[in-house]
Amino acid sequence: MPGSLAKSLEKKLKSIVGETGVILDRDRLLAYESDGLTAYRSLPMAVVFPRDTIEVSKVLGLLSKEDIPVVPRGAGTGLSGGALADDRSVMVATSLMNRILTIDSDNRIALVQPGVINADLTEAVSPFGLYYPPDPSSQSACTLGGNVAENSGGPHCLKYGVTSRYVIGITVVTYDGTISRFGGFGRELGGYDIVGLFVGSEGCFGIATEIEVCLLPKPEGAQTLLAIFDRLEDAGKAVTTIIADGLLPAALEIIDGPTIKAVEESIYAGGYPTDAEAALVIEFDGIKAGLSADIERTTVHCREANARDISTAESEKEREVLWQGRKKAFGAMGRIAPDLLVQDATVPRSTLPDVLRRISEIGQSYKLVVANVFHAGDGNLHPNILFDRSDPDEVERVELASKEIMAVCVEAGGTITGEHGVGLDKLSYMSLVHSREELEAMQVVKRVFDPKGNMNPGKVIPDLSEDFS
Amino acid sequence: MNSIAEFLANKLSKRQVVDGSHTEGWAVCNRFPHAVVSPDNETQVAQILSLASAEGWVCVPSGKGTWLKGGHPPKAVDVVINMANMDHVSAYEPDDLFITTETGLGLDILSRYALDRGQWLPFDPPGVKGGSIGATISTASAGSLQAGFGRPRDHILGVTLATGDGRLLRLGGKVVKNVAGFDLLKLAIGSWGTLGVLTSVTVRLHPAPVLDRTLLFQGTDVSSAARLANAISRSRASFAAVEMITSGEQEDKGIYSLPFVAVRILEPLPVAEEITRIICEQVHATPFMCLEGKDSQLIFDDIQTMENNAEMVLRLSLLPSKLSNLVERTKELRELVDPNVDRGIRMAAHASTGVLRIMIARLNRRKGWLEMLASSLSNLRYLLESEGGSMVISQGPPEIVEIVGARGKLGSVTELMRGLQKEFDPSSILAPERIIG
Incomplete structure (x- = not known):
């Protein structure tokens, strides 16, 4: 029956994940009624908290027998309504699957559960001189499972690439409870790049229960430059010429006038001039010996694009201040x-x-x-x-x-x-970039993983029975 | 003309179809096709595949023909779709660092095209330098440069895929970040033409390196060279490539007389100097040679083309930290090499991925060679797989590849792979056994 979990099923779920591993009461379910995009809200029928691959397999196997849709959720920081479940669906939350299983510093890889927080992985591998490059703005809260689902990026992905570049193996549980392992470092297997396909599938194929990622050595140094512009378009021009000149900053971010005002009026103020129309935060990292030359060339491009003021960070503290406006922008907008x-x-x-x-x-x-x-x-x-x-x-x-x-x-x-990601929010825009045949191809690929269509239903692919031409 | 060739010639034009003796050189793992058809555009590719689906003709796409001997042998081949006519650059946006081209374009031509404009494509797939961009993507072939720049999948922004039943799908786009729907682009890359024929590709370019430097370090034996390569790849210096090279024969002459490690640095001079210093300091070694410019490039050109003319090429892999163990495992293979051939066996290892390539110039065809070879390779694969590694026969006599399999068994995920293949190629005309086995 929609809206309530049968007692017998509740009992079976609790026998898998424990008494405290299932949330049913409305007050507690409210915390799961939306992800970071609060425009969409609905309460799931229940939230279940498995702790490992076997428990996920048992939970999904059980729910699939009952034909109950499943919506996976990491930290709920997504911004597309992707982790939204209705009252016919059970949400499977990975927040208790938060263990870093292995760190192999010799081979620069780590095996993690999906509930590990992005920034926690970098902190854990930091003693080995390593880090995990994808750095979404929510990295102190978002999970690696969520990053895999969304193929997350972040400011430093300009140079280092997005999540799919770093995920080299995954263990996946599909809707019927089947456990499959794909990819893995140190071996070349046949078949298709299922790891690449799975990353960015927004929980529609299955749940990644173990994720093997590669790590990079921490850059030797970083230099950050802040350029202030009176016209937003000029900042855009500077970006174009910097990249066209062959420079590859680690990050190249624009903050426009309204955002600057919001930040400067908040507790996150970074000292950006509030009458500016744009600020450009540019960071280079790598071998220290090469950073100054890159900064000098970039400064020339910014000046030629009419930057009115250019400053560089001389210390780590100054660097943090220059980044402040960018990193806290979303939080500051709540003031406006x-x-x-x-x-x-x-x-x-x-x-x-x-x-x-x-x-x-x-x-x-x-x-x-x-x-x-x-x-x-x-x-x-x-x-x-x-x-x-x-x-x-x-x-x-x-x-x-x-x-x-x-x-x-x-x-x-x-x-x-x-x-x-597309989630619920961008379903209506999918026809702008994909033909019906392309969307149908996505649909049949989903069907291979999820024949019943019960893994995160209603997300990513619009209803193809409607005329969307 | 045979009936397939005639059928195709009537649908396209006689100019675009050959059969009989003209198809020599187009054999796929010794399977001779009934016809070779050369489409002029993506619509014709889709038309050919649609026809083939209806008629049940097995089709294998080909760029420059460099991979026709590779992969698992197909059961049969009716039509080779030769993409040579489709080599036009349709869009080049230097400011946005991308280029869109048809897939028959040679990588060498594409590289020159970009280099003339100060840009660069960091692809160095093993084999001849003139292979097509389409084949490189279709086989997901990556060379030494993957250490510093990633694999082809990290540079491809979009492709057009003509599916087995003749649909044209535009996958990806021309922007560097794109999560609008499931990433079918990744599925197409490395699918060996079994999901469809790639007709166009948009690839991300990079600024051309201003300096090309290679440091050569000598190893006293293969194991020490492997350890050195591994240590360099783990240093905090950023490099474009680290390869361990050996002839596998101590009596060999010249530069290959002892194993050595080649480290490629593609950075401006001050950075290259610093990287050189860091590497030497961290591994406590001094290079016996430092090459720059064309000399540097030549070393890696040689590494790239080492597989050419080899009768058999194997790709063995374990974790990079086990590279020296991996090299030890190959001793048995030397018995399989024809002793009358100079440089009968050569090896090159990507230190950062742990992949060891073994090139056997000519196999020793003594009595019972087939059984011995099959047994040795099967044992080696078993050993490596039991340690989490793998063995791929990149190219070799079809009779041995058929027995041993080009790749290891997929196991429980086979059905899922088959399910995916069927959705793109409902009539199974794209020789799925080439990749799924």
Whole structure:
């Protein structure tokens, strides 16, 4: 029956994960009614907390026999409504699967459970001079299982690449409880790149219960530069020329005027000038001997793009201050408006100046504040539309503006999401970038892993029975 | 013309189809096709596959023909789809560091095209330097540069895939971050043409290196060289490639007389100097030679092309830290080599991945050789797999590959792989046995 778990099933689930491993009461379920995108909310029928692969297998095997849909969840920091379960579904949370199983510093690999927090892995391998490069903004809270599901990026992915580059093996439990192992360092297997396919599958294929990742040696040094611009488009131009000149910063981030104001009025103030239209945070890392030359060349590009002020961090403390505005931007926006719609389109870098101008025009035409803070080096935009959900007129304008922004990005040769995933939020935009045949191909691939269609149903692929042309 | 060739010629044009003696040189692991068809565009590729699906013709795509001897032998081949006519660059955006090209374009031509504009493609797949970009992606072939720049899958932004039943799917795009839907692009990369034919590709370019430097370190024996290579690959210095090379024969002459380790650095001069210093300090060794520019490149060109003309190529792997153990395991293989051939066996190891390539110039075809070889290879695979490693026969006589298998068994995930293959190629015309076994 929808909305309640049969007593017999509850008993069986508790026999697998223990009495405290199942949440059923409404008050406690409220904590699981949304992920980081709070525009979508619904309560799951129950939340189950397995502790290892075997328990996940037993839980899924049990639920599949009852034909109950399953929604996996890590820390719930996702921004696409991907970890949202309705009252017919059971949420399988990986937060108790938080052990780092092995660290092999000789081979620079680690085996972790999916509930391990991203930043905790880097902390654990730090004594070996290693780190885990993907660094989503939520890295102090988000889990590696969630990162695998979303193929997460982060500011430093410009140089180091996204999650899929670092995941080399996975143990997966599919809906019927089958345990399969894919990939693994030190061996070349036949067959297809299932690890690559699984990363970014948003929990629609199964649950990754063990994840083998590769690690990198910590860079010897880093230098950070902050460039201030009077015009957002000029900052975009600087990004284009820096990359076109062959420079490869570890990170290249833009914070626009509205975001600067929000940050500077908050406890996270980093000393950015509030009358500026854009700040560009640029970081180089690697062998110390090469950093100054890169910073000098970058400074020239910023000046030629009309930067009005350029400063570099001379110490680790100064570096942290320069990053403050970027890293705390999302948190600071709560000061401006109660609600925030974060977009995630990616465009070719050379189109940034034009796309930014058009986003600004769209915001103005709908009388909305659009604050941009994004991974400029990757062309990965995060236009944040600020609004108040209690104002129906404003909500309608947000939806219209959002669609127009997506259309502009796709028209520029981009895509609808660079790192947040499709989830529920971007289902209606999938037809902008994929043909029906491509979506059908995704659907049949899902069916191979999940014939019943009960793993995180309703996410990623829009309803193909509808005409979406 | 035979009936398949005639059918295809009627649908396309006579110019685009050959059969009979003209198909010599297009044998796939010694299986001669009935026809070789050369489409001019992606629509024709889709048309050919659609026809083949309806008729049940087994098709194998080919770029420059460099991988036709590789992989597991197909049961039969009716049509080779030769992509040579499809070699046009359709978009090049230097400011955005990407290029879109048809897949028949040679990697050498593509590299020159980018280099002329100060950009670079960090691909060095083993084999001839003129292999096609399509084959490189289709086989996911990675060479020495994967240590510093990653594998092909890390550089491919998008492809067009003509599926077995003739659908054209655009997978990925032309931006560096893209999570709009399931990553079918990764599935296509390394699928050996068993999910479809890649017709175009968008690949990420890099700024061309300003300095090419190679440090050569001598090992006193193979094990010590393997340990040295491993130690260098674990140093905190950033390098483009670390390879251990040996002839496997102590009596060999010249530079290959003793095993050595080649470290490639593609960084500006001050950084290259610092990396050189760090490596020497951390491994307590001094290079016996430091090469720059073309000389540096030549060493790695040689490493890239070592497999050419070898009768058999094996790829053995264990964890990188076990590289010297891995080398020890290969001693038995020397008995399989024709003793009358110079440099009968050569080895090259990617220190950062732990993959050891073994090139056997000519097999010793003494009495009972087939059984002995099959037994040795099967034993070796068993040993490596029991330690979490693997053995791949990258190329070799089809009769031996058929017995031993190009790759190890997939085990419990075989059905899942088959299920995926069937969805892209419902009539199974794309020789799925080449990868699934």
